Amino acid sequence: MTRRIVEILKKGQPEETITIQGWVRTKREQKGFAFIEVNDGSSMSGLQAILNADLPDYETILKNLNTGASVEVEGILAPSPGKGQRIELQASSVKVYGDADPNTYPLQKKRHSFEFLRTIAHLRSRTNTLGAVMRVRNACATAIHKFFQDKGFIWVHTPIITANDCEGAGELFTVTNLDLNNTPKKEDKSAIDFEQDFFGRRAYLTVSGQLQAEVMAMAFQNVYTFGPTFRAENSNTSRHLAEFWMVEPEMAFCDIVGDRDLAEEFLKYIFKYVLETCPEDMEFFNKRIDNSVLATADNIINNEFERISYTEAIDLLVKSNKKFEFPVEWGLDLQSEHERYLAEELFKKPVIVTDYPVGIKAFYMRLNDDNKTVAAMDVLAPKIGEIIGGSQREERLDVLETRMKDLDIPPEELWWYLDLRRYGTVPHAGFGLGFERVVQFMTGMANIRDVIPFPRAPLSAEF
Template sequence: MQRTLIRNVLCSRDFGSQHTVAGWVRTRRDSKGGFSFLELNDGSCLSNLQILAGAGLPNYKTEILRLHPGASIKVQGKLVASPAAGQPVELQADSITVLGFCDPLEYPLGKSRISFERLREVAHLRARTNTFGAVARVRNTLAYATHRFFQERDFYYFNAPIITASDCEGAGEMFQVTTLNLENPPRDPERKCIDFKQDFFGKAANLTVSGQLEAETYACALGSVYTFGPTFRAENSNTTRHLAEFWMIEPEIAFADLNDDADLAEDYLRFLFQAVLQERQEDLQFFNDRIEKGLLENLSRLAQAEFTRISYTEAIAILEKNADQFELKPHWGADLQSEHERFLAEKMFKGPVIVMNYPKEIKAFYMRLNDDEKTVAAMDVLLPNVGEIIGGSQREERLEVLERRIRETGMDPADYWWYCDLRRFGSVPHAGFGLGFERMVRFCTGMTNIRDVIPFPRTPQSADF
């Protein structure tokens, strides 16, 4: 079907021009004068297009008066100036074709306000609401801006595997992939455990928690790469900040140190904020008015902000001086909690902060050991209202140090032979970071629950749709 998007019709002032539009009815108002007003939305923008449906239409009584919210229609008509305030144009219908009726008694998205909790139960329909349609458009803009940012800087898009036998984080909280008979799995008589040699891959396999290790292999051949794909964590966390399935952006850059990594993270975040401000003004205004007051001001400030860089040791010293403000007391050697991160970004520096050089005991094996042998070249980027948004590091490029760090975390370097090969054959300094995409969408929309910024959230005891 050849049609004009409603967002383009609303921008047109070519009165008298003919247009075909299609979408879903939001409301129908009948006039005593013998015509009806239909509010139509096709998802291309937040605003609806008003359709003037006259009683002279051949299907006015038989079909138009049976239209309710959720019904789908195609309209052919003439663009005219609207006499109503707040809507410069409307479409005077020459014909209306009903594509699908919608029973108002069955349709869960009526005129009444519906809670976000209820909308999660009908996630297959919630994108038709103002809020979730706007979330989807912001998400799309941030995704496209991500690809644009890295492509313009000569990065290659790398497709990391979803199924892996490696645990990047060393945390063990992974979803297992198996074709074994779960009721009677084969056993290894000597080790007295499940014999994964008989499984599909000949070894235990899992859904990936990160594409970083694999991305490093291509960065050490092509120079700069980035991943953008789903990752999985089997954490039994029922919070507003955690998902079992989420999307990650993970760039890896060769011939780079921690400062280069921080520079890239700063530029990337500014680029995302600028893109969403330029391209999603109407949706952001909606979020600013309905979800989080001050959102637009915050995003505008961050789009031009300078990032403060401090060491972990400096951060702990600041936090210890203000320890009475925290439920969990900070001390050197402990990871920063969300309340600590937000204090640094919101109260201490009143802007984005990059904390660098963390104790090695609280960071992953692949992070480069600093000369003090106590800290690693790691960084976390902190934003006001959210805390950590990016985590990254310079990667350990020295083979003997990497193997030692793997052993210290209770793993076997032999399981990471291919990863160690990068250090055996032409090793180079390299660095990278990871950004949880849903956390960025949540930040840019002001939505309070991360389950509301991904189409179909996967959480403990929930894998519907």
């Protein structure tokens, strides 16, 4: 492997002979010589190389060295007399691997709209912005693993195909290998007979690894999942994807307070890690995408998150005297506009809301002693809303069974989940973090489809 440009820009010394490989970002021809900027994806900045006309095949090489061409440049590093870079590469030999016809190559040396870049998702990672996004995304993922591994959590791989359609987290994609032009029918011809399908029952893409993570937490105490999840909702927003990555820690012997504190520590850790490892990319986002991202990161890292109960949140919303489109009333769920008021206007930092009414939350959340609320928590972040949703789980078999009955969830579907309460049950808690939303929050990118390489959304799965 040749040296990466990120390292050369930091540590490269004059007189060193080096070889770089990458893609041409710009070519600036002069009389008798030319500049090219080569980027290899290792950093925002590329390395400037100078090609003198006395290079063998200079004319041919220059003609093929257009934006997008792949190239290997060998030469000697020298201090750069021009402004904008410390060092530059004086090329002694240049090899063009593949040219890029400027008549058809869609990326220009100028700003493109993100809408256009989504139509060329196979090329957009070569742009400054998407390059920075993907490096920050990588740093976020690394931070997540480091955080949990340093605390002794076990990374567990929960299934992507599941047979439970009762997890209550939205519409599911069906997984089948039946012949869709000739599906087997049940005896009364009313419906498809999934007993003849691959798994002998209807199967789905997972919407959450939580239930299986609970299984694993009952053996390893502290675990986390980190993988793709799927929702077949017809959601057309800048905050939703049909395929997204989710992080779900689950802790045995833990209550809602421990859960809440971990969520805050976790978010702070990620932000700190990314600021330390991707300073150049973060500067770019602050300058070109959203001039508040560095201040926001600073705010996250250095301030305590606000902690309020759902009941207090309702009081604050009523007292605000603001005109909301949706009603504010105890028992109704908080709407986007309410969440935004709390996080953006009132507290101007993340807010953790706990103890929601039992009627608006999932069956597995632990019933509080007031019998009216459950030990749920949402972390609301300025600009993007709910970034984390979690809860203490109901560990009491009888209470859980009653809740499932109230919600018409057949217990035989989740017999194994109920078994966890029969054998060695323990208070436990966890949360789910939408990975792309963290990357969005971190970078200031307005649309979630621009923080994942190949976004999956309604009518969108081309690449």
